[in-house]
Amino acid sequence: MLTFAGILLAMFLGSLDQTIVSTALPRIVADLHGLDRFTWVATAYLVASTTLVPIYGKLADTYSRRKIEVAAVSIFLLGSMLCGLAGEFGDLPLLGDGMNQLVVFRAIQGFGGAGLFAMAFIIIADLFPPAERGRYQGFTGAVFGTSSVLGPLLGGFLTDQGSNWIPGVAGWRLVFYVNLPLGLVALWFILTQMPALIPRTDAKPLDYFSALLLMTGLGPLVVALQLNKTEYPWTSPFTLTLLGVAAASMVLFVVRSLRHDNPILDFGLFRNHVFRTANGALFLLGGAFLGIIIFEPLFMVNVLGVSATKAGVSLIPLSMGVVLGSLLAGQMVSRFGHYKRWMLGGLVVLLGGLSLLATMPATVGYWQVLAYLLLCGIGLGPTMPLYTLAIQNAIEPHLMGQATSASQFFRQIGGAITASVLGAILTFTLAHSLPASAAGASPPPTTAVSEGPALPATANEPASPAMRTAFTSAISRVYMFNIFLVLGGLCMTLFVPELPLRKSNAPDEPIPVTD
Incomplete structure (x- = not known):
């Protein structure tokens, strides 16, 4: 349980850093004079954390899980410290000014962050057999849901108040320094409490x-x-x-x-029916989740006219729903042993919530939107732990790292691709909906997927009726596309075999037949 606590804390830090920088970006850009490169602060982390996930999975199948986890946390903490120091010593050889330094250091942070995600699910698979694993993997969904919303709020708070606590230190630097004490605690847990968890297969060198x-x-x-x-x-x-x-x-x-x-990735895994169908569903559902996270605050700011802070707070019910749905589904699967019904039930609830979001009029109440988001969160919750559990239960232990990291990768890459498509839908619809007089007004931007919405620093001026109507139509279309994504995920889930959960991690425990 102490090992479990350590890897959850490490995962929390990696997940938090996907969103915590979004509200600090305006101050970072002002201090480092890098407006032309601000999106790369987000993109560098996203690229590094996405591309390294499959490699971490392979390493976990080859070397001690503890060594890989320690390396991932250490790289993440090094990157965090360097990000906080970006620009403090002027221009540096090869790196240039402070903004360039921050982009490079965010990539280093992302190299470590990739391992925090992938290794969490792999190590949980070592600690608990599939029949018990659901209740523990439910906590990973809770951690992810909480950090997704807490990140922007904590980032804004530290940016605004941090300089009052430590005179002479810009508040935005604390956004990165806050990882250090928490990360060191996680590292202590892992070094002192975690078993080596050495794979049962002979180690072979990585194919570089x-x-x-x-x-x-x-x-x-x-x-x-x-x-x-x-x-x-x-x-x-x-x-x-x-x-x-x-x-x-x-x-x-x-x-x-x-x-x-x-x-690095054994393509023989795709012959496994559970692996194919569950990862196909994760690809689509990863995009649906980010579609809600990114575009709901734009609706709040540009249609309801609330402040950026209030728009960020509106995502808390979504997070609470994810936590509730994830924990409940994990507990029920561990108790009764059936995962597919909870997957399907969650997606039906999610479809209901998205249908309400997609049909919101411009006159919808703030609290109504919060209720819809809570419903979406409850539906999304089971998707966090259960698809990975189904995959892990259906594959051989010596491929656990590759299979588990693949599930995280398909979720992330699906989100990246879908967010780009949804952004194009929003832009296209606005271009055809706005009146000629407002055509020059561009919508608030969104940063890279990993950073969530780039909300304005202050409340928007009241939007004109035409602008509100245009945004209502555009975001409604985005949510309609999200509905089709979830329907696709639902269809894929229908073909996920319902296999009995294995009772132990013993090497002689038979793997359930998938085909």
């Missing part, structure tokens, strides 16, 4: 060329998805080059993996 191909495939893809399409449209040479490099590298990665005797 495959790792390079994977990074050169996923990195440009995520960057292309996150680029501001006003400056770099889909048909621009730069965007097309990134996509071409990504496609070529991923093809080579697949070919290399199919021919190598120790691939």
Whole structure:
């Protein structure tokens, strides 16, 4: 349980840092004079944390889980400390000014953050057998849901108040320094309480060329998805080059993996029916979750006219619902042993909540929206732990790291791709809905997926009726697209086999037949 507490704390820090910087960005940009590069603060973390997840999974199948977790936490803490120091010593050789330093240091932080996510689920799989694992993996959904909303609130608070606590230190630096004491506590738990958890298979060296191909495939893809399409449209040479490099590298990665005797991702996993269908559902549902997180605050600010702070607070019911749904589903699965019905039930609840969001008029009340978000959160909660549990229960122990990290990867990459599509839908609808007099007014931007919504620093001026109508129509269309994503996830879930949960992690415990 002490090991469990340590990895949850580490996961909380990694999840928190996906959103905590969003509300600090305006102050960071002002201090470091990097308005032209502010989106890269988010993108650097996202690219690093997405591309490294499959590699961590492979490493966990090869070396001691404790060593990998210690390395991930240490890299994350190093990156956090460097981010807090960005620009303090002027321009640096090779890195340049403070903004460039912050972007590079955020990438280092992301290299560690990738391991905090992937390793949490892998280590929980070692600690508890599938029949008991649901109640513990439910806490991971609770941690993720809580940190997704707490991040922007804590980031804004530290940015505004931090300089009053430590004179001479900019408040936004505490956004990164706050990771250090909490991370050291997590590191102490892991070093002193966690068993080595050495894989039962013989260690083989990592295929570094495959790792390079994977990074050169996923990195440009995520960057292309996150680029501001006003400056770099889909048909621009730069965007097309990134996509071409990504496609070529991923093809080579697949070919290399199919021919190598120790691939980073064993493509034989896709022959497993649970692995295929559950990851397909996660890909779609990851996008649906981010669609709510990113675009609901825009509705609050531009349609209801609330302040940015109040818009951020409105996401708390969503977080509370995720916590409730995740914990409840995990407990019920551990008690009764059936996961599929809770997956389907959660998606039906989520569809109900999204239907209410998609049909909101411009006159909807603030508290009504909060109720809809609570409903969506309850529906999303079971998706956090149960799909990963189903995958882990259906695969051989020696592939646990690869299979588990793949589930996290498909959720993240699905979110990145879907958020880009939803952003295009919003922009296209606004362009055709706004009257000519307002055509020059652009909507508030959204940062990269990992940072959540980039809310204005102060409350917006009251929007005109035409602007409110345009935003209502645009965001309604975004939520309608989200409904189709969830319907797709529901269809995929229908084909996830309902297998009996294994009672132990013993190597001779038979793996349930999936086909």
